[in-house]
Amino acid sequence: MAQQESLIIDQxxxxxxxxxxxxxxxxxxxxxxxxxxxxxxxxPLLSASTQDGRLQLSVEGADSRIMLHLPNSLTTAIEFKGEELEMVWGIELVSPTGLVERPLYGTATLTKEVVRNG
Known part of the structure; x- marks a missing residue:
C-alpha cells in the first residue's frame, strides 16, 4: 500500500x-x-526521474533513499493565479525485472514567488 505525504514547494x-x-x-x-x-x-506540471537526474536512488546498508531535486527554473516557469497552487503527485519504482510499484503519493502546494528578476 502506498504511503501518502504532503509537500510544500517554494516557487x-x-x-x-x-x-x-x-x-x-x-x-x-x-x-x-x-x-x-x-x-x-x-x-504533468512537473516531472522527475532517475533518467533526467532529478530523482536519485541510494542504498545505505539494508535501507534506501529516493532523493528529489526540483531546480528553481522548473518551478519559476509554472504560471498560476493566486498565492498557492495545489497539485497531486506520485512516484513509481521500476524493478530490474520491470515490475512497477507506487510506494508514495500525495499532495503538494506550490507557494508563489514574490521576488522576481527585472
Missing part, C-alpha cells in the same frame, strides 16, 4: 526532499515522479 527556489525506505534495497531500480494539477489532468 523560484531549488527544492530538495528525501524519502527513506527502511529495510528495503532499491539497488538496480529506476524511479519516475509526476506532479499534476489534479488526478485527471492530461499533462
Amino acid at each position: 523560484g527556489a531549488d527544492y530538495f526532499v528525501d524519502f527513506r525506505f527502511v529495510n528495503r534495497n532499491l539497488g538496480g531500480y529506476t524511479a519516475r515522479m509526476q506532479f499534476r494539477k489534479n488526478i485527471d489532468a492530461p499533462t
